Amino acid sequence: MNIAILSRNPKLHSTMRLKEAGEQRGHNTIVVDYLRCYMDIAAHKPKLIYQGRALDDIDAVIPRIGWSQAFYGSAVVRQFEVMGVLTVNQSIAITRTRDKLRSLQLLSRKGLGLPVTGFAHSTKDIDGLLQIVGGAPLVIKLLEGAQGIGVILAETLNAAQAVIEAFRGLDANILVQEYIQEAAGADLRCLVIDGKVVAAIKRQAAPGEFRANLHRGGTAEKVRLSPDERSCAVRAAKAMGLAICGVDLIRSNRGPLIMEVNSTPGLEGLEYASGVDVAGKIIEYVERKVDSSHGATPTIE
Numbered sequence: 001m002n003i004a005i006l007s008r009n010p011k012l013h014s015t016m017r018l019k020e021a022g023e024q025r026g027h028n029t030i031v032v033d034y035l036r037c038y039m040d041i042a043a044h045k046p047k048l049i050y051q052g053r054a055l056d057d058i059d060a061v062i063p064r065i066g067w068s069q070a071f072y073g074s075a076v077v078r079q080f081e082v083m084g085v086l087t088v089n090q091s092i093a094i095t096r097t098r099d100k101l102r103s104l105q106l107l108s109r110k111g112l113g114l115p116v117t118g119f120a121h122s123t124k125d126i127d128g129l130l131q132i133v134g135g136a137p138l139v140i141k142l143l144e145g146a147q148g149i150g151v152i153l154a155e156t157l158n159a160a161q162a163v164i165e166a167f168r169g170l171d172a173n174i175l176v177q178e179y180i181q182e183a184a185g186a187d188l189r190c191l192v193i194d195g196k197v198v199a200a201i202k203r204q205a206a207p208g209e210f211r212a213n214l215h216r217g218g219t220a221e222k223v224r225l226s227p228d229e230r231s232c233a234v235r236a237a238k239a240m241g242l243a244i245c246g247v248d249l250i251r252s253n254r255g256p257l258i259m260e261v262n263s264t265p266g267l268e269g270l271e272y273a274s275g276v277d278v279a280g281k282i283i284e285y286v287e288r289k290v291d292s293s294h295g296a297t298p299t300i301e
């Protein structure tokens, strides 16, 4: 089988692991820099060209689209869909996850556990927003952020007001969230493939830090999820329409709450701490899917 991994950098750990896992299972696995792909959209036979060669023999695509390049990246994934190629996550679902507010709205529509969250356009509505989340301490998040950047804990209402005004002054969109103190700087990352949690780790923030992201100095260990947590992660993946994703949960007094759903989860910390060959499981999923979808045309939106 010919598998294309869409990734900006072949040296990224997750990209290398997927390539290695594909090759170990006997597949021809290439890394394609999606920003260097160009498309022929109008022709009868839609095409994608990469480094002067038409990518017309690809059986399956594993998108690893960075959030800052989601616009062009999802257009490339969509072009593969137009060409009838299987992509593990669909372009429409990748686009959804890039917007935190949109993701939360979709999850809330399915009745999934979320921290109380407020969003407003005008700084005139800050007071109302702060009331929704029950006052300070509270968390302020940039709508387009990743790896914990743009996630701020405001200890007092004055601090919250000042930060919100500053962000809005820069025209940045933010959401405001109740602070889940009992999570004690820990979160759970669950890797969902095809409706099952295949690996889960608990990430613990560095001392004095409330964000558990490994990029922010957090540490990780293997964890056993409760049935509730498992079901929450699986339902979140389904609500977002993602076959493969990372679901971040935090443990609260009222059960698991979803922090975010990530369509391009990092594999390094996850595989290392859980001991699970996640890359191998992703390739196995691709094999199953290609086998069962032979002749079927993926939908595009």
Ligand code: ADP
Residues within 6 Å of the ligand: 115, 139, 141, 145, 146, 147, 148, 149, 151, 177, 178, 179, 180, 181, 183, 185, 186, 187, 210, 211, 212, 213, 248, 250, 259, 260
């Ligand atoms: P990013 O997408 O940048 O990783 P998240 O929304 O996942 O941003 O937040 C980063 C981390 O900050 C979370 O994994 C969690 O540890 C912590 N965190 C975020 N929101 C809250 C909250 N409302 N209450 C407690 N901790 C939070």
